[in-house]
Amino acid sequence: QSALTQPASVSGSPGQSIAISCTGTSSDVGGYNYVSWYQQHPGKAPKLMIYEVNNRPSGVPDRFSGSKSGNTASLTISGLQAEDEADYYCNSYTSSSTWVFGGGTKLTVL
Amino acid sequence: QVQLVESGGGVVQPGRSLRLSCAASGFPFSSYGMHWVRQAPGKGLEWVAIISYDGSNKYYSDSVKGRFTISRDNSKNTLSLLMNSLRAEDTAVYYCAKGWLQLDYWGQGTLVTVSS
Numbered sequence: 001q002s003a004l005t006q007p008a009s010v011s012g013s014p015g016q017s018i019a020i021s022c023t024g025t026s027s028d029v030g031g032y033n034y035v036s037w038y039q040q041h042p043g044k045a046p047k048l049m050i051y052e053v054n055n056r057p058s059g060v061p062d063r064f065s066g067s068k069s070g071n072t073a074s075l076t077i078s079g080l081q082a083e084d085e086a087d088y089y090c091n092s093y094t095s096s097s098t099w100v101f102g103g104g105t106k107l108t109v110l
Numbered sequence: 111q112v113q114l115v116e117s118g119g120g121v122v123q124p125g126r127s128l129r130l131s132c133a134a135s136g137f138p139f140s141s142y143g144m145h146w147v148r149q150a151p152g153k154g155l156e157w158v159a160i161i162s163y164d165g166s167n168k169y170y171s172d173s174v175k176g177r178f179t180i181s182r183d184n185s186k187n188t189l190s191l192l193m194n195s196l197r198a199e200d201t202a203v204y205y206c207a208k209g210w211l212q213l214d215y216w217g218q219g220t221l222v223t224v225s226s
Binding site for chain 1: 147154155157171173207211217218
């Protein structure tokens with residue numbers, strides 16, 4: 001159950017677009033379309049932003065989108081806003097009937 | 111609206127046990143799977159365990175398997191996590207979360223500190 005691999009940090013200016021990658025294996029990310037993404041502000045509980053690779057829950061802005069190619073999933077945020085500054089985590093179902101998170105990515109809005 | 115409220119955290123000595131609870135409201139609790147996820151101070155999220163809507167299926171991370179037990183009481187809309195043989199590395203904020211393939215609502219967490 002190794003954690004999925006995410007970049008430790010990414011940054012972008014307001015209005016720009018950024019992408020956060022999440023790399024796993026054929027036993028998790030690559031094997032299932034059950035990748036989800038979570039946003040966590042300091043001291044707060046995580047919030048679901050994307051589920052099943054590219055679906056947005058009600059209330060999540062359409063600036064947030066997800067995709068997957070092979071063993072790597074990505075979260076893209078377009079039109080960056082100051083309130084997007086947070087930690088982001090990917091998560092995947094695995095072939096062992098367990099779930100695994102990525103190590104997390106700190107997004108800084110410059 | 112969905113509400114998940116964790117309780118039971120605190121300071122516990124290594125090797126001892128602790129039971130966490132999660133009180134659920136605002137949705138049909140008995141129809142949904144439930145997760146426990148933890149976050150060590152300053153660290154990332156770590157998935158801990160999941161239980162199916164009826165309690166018939168339970169899965170655990172390797173790091174807690176054999177020591178932690180997840181359970182639920184659908185008559186009381188309550189999720190539990192019994193943590194035995196606690197170690198310093200179990201120190202974390204523990205969150206309960208609703209869902210199965212994705213964790214769509216989270217509680218605010220309860221802090222467990224394992225220290226002598």
